[in-house]
Amino acid sequence: MTKEVEIVCPPGQHEDEAVIKRLAAAALNMQPQKVSAVKILKRSIDARGRKVVYRMMVQVFINEDYVPQSYTVKYPNVQFGRPVIIVGAGPAGIFAALQCIESGLKPVILERGKDVKQRRRDLANINKQGLVNPESNYCFGEGGAGTYSDGKLYTRSTKRGDVNQVLKAFVAHGADEDILIDARPHIGTNKLPQIITAMRETILDAGGEFIFDAKVTALLVEFGKIKGVKLASGEKMTADAVILATGHSARDVFEMLHHQNILIEAKPFALGVRIEHPQEIIDQAQYHCEIRDPALPPSYYNLVEQVEDRGVFSFCMCPGGIIAPCATEADEIVVNGWSPSKRNNPFANSGTVVQINMEDVAGSDHDPFKMLNFQHEVERAAFKAGGGNLVAPGQRMADFVQGRLSNDLPVNSYLPGTKSTELKEVLPGWIHKRLQKALPAFGKKMKGYYTNEAILVGVESRTSSPVKIPRDKETLQHPQVSGLFPCGEGAGYAGGIISAAIDGVNCALAALKILK
Structure with a gap:
């Protein structure tokens, strides 16, 4: 049998299992020996009173063993699945790719910048010499702005999708399980690069593609339908669905859309x-x-x-x-x-x-x-x-x-x-x-x-995008170009890692509907 109960714990004891068991037993008015295990469901700091305390919602296992949960997902191989081009490897793009794989679609991620390891050199040049690489910086590159911008996972976007799905994916790729329980979850810039790398490896192992230094310079559109993209190299890549997840600082993407008479606001x-x-x-x-x-x-x-x-x-x-x-x-x-x-x-x-x-x-x-x-x-x-x-x-x-x-x-x-x-x-x-x-x-x-x-x-100044790429509320497609899915912060539909990731998932599911 299990029960849930709220307990209050002083700092320094909030990670002590014996203390938590004792407090949970007292809250349930039972003997501590009857509590076989406890699982923390939610944890927050309450600093409203003179004494700062931790408030925790815990699941209490009474004469029953607790089996730790595994967060590993077994992804299918989509090497020969229908391709979905994803422009941008930020949270929206990466989570769109993971959802594509779960749905049997093959994600092809095109990132204008570099992978997280090579990107560090460009960040060092920015900090030490004041030199900006317009294709690889704090905003552009694998993981997007989020990789080197803290990893705060707090969000109010709980109605847009499954926040826990996103958090569990981070845990499965190396994040601390504390992000599942803390009121203000946070990964840390020092840990995010390894997690993003692990996500890329998951995508590649499942048959997806991840291409760096691949700047999109035009969309291929025929009779109001997306047909693919053109790269700065001149190469053309074809697909019947394109998820545009380029972030709020890709000004050239807005200019590209405007040049092609694709509506932006x-x-x-x-x-x-x-x-x-x-x-x-x-x-x-x-x-x-x-x-x-x-x-x-x-x-x-x-x-x-x-x-x-x-x-x-x-x-x-x-x-x-x-x-x-x-x-x-x-x-x-x-x-x-x-x-x-x-x-x-x-x-x-x-x-x-x-x-x-x-x-x-x-x-x-x-x-x-x-x-x-x-x-x-x-x-x-x-x-x-x-x-x-x-x-x-x-x-x-x-x-x-x-x-x-x-x-x-x-x-x-x-x-x-x-x-x-x-x-x-x-x-x-x-x-x-x-x-x-x-x-x-x-x-x-x-x-x-x-x-x-x-x-x-x-x-x-980069709090959110100053440009919006419109889309239909139901299909999530651009009103002028079917198969084009404006996505994430750059399109004006997210504001942070979690909401961008959720929007990526939603756009991938929307792409699945037109590719069935």
């Missing part, structure tokens, strides 16, 4: 800065302590404020993290954040952005590049303010709010370097003004947040 997004604090400030505020209990992980935060009828909010918060240079072109500054699995760096960073609506940006709403061009203009302004070599403009928080140039900048994690700048030179006035008002308000919500020990680094 401008889309609202958010833009701002990345803010970094010493991690101890965040821990003190969230855990109500002077020194964080070593049994607790570095703390995170989530802040939002309405300023002049517009949302200002924290985004992609990275405890114990690093600010990364994520430009995809040589003349722009784009910042993002990531954390290793232990989140053991001395800083905490988060994107802090303002929602941008269509009416905020000059130009016709019928111009599909209206928001993208605005995004790029701000990124180029940040590059100019930094002075080159991916040096980013920065300003201390109180100096930013009070409108003064910082005499110096705090030590921070952004490796190419930061230059003291008045960020009003970079950010549009209405974004700058709202951030100025929001930051002191955040400080009232979280003690210690508003401080000149924090640095604002510009710009955080």
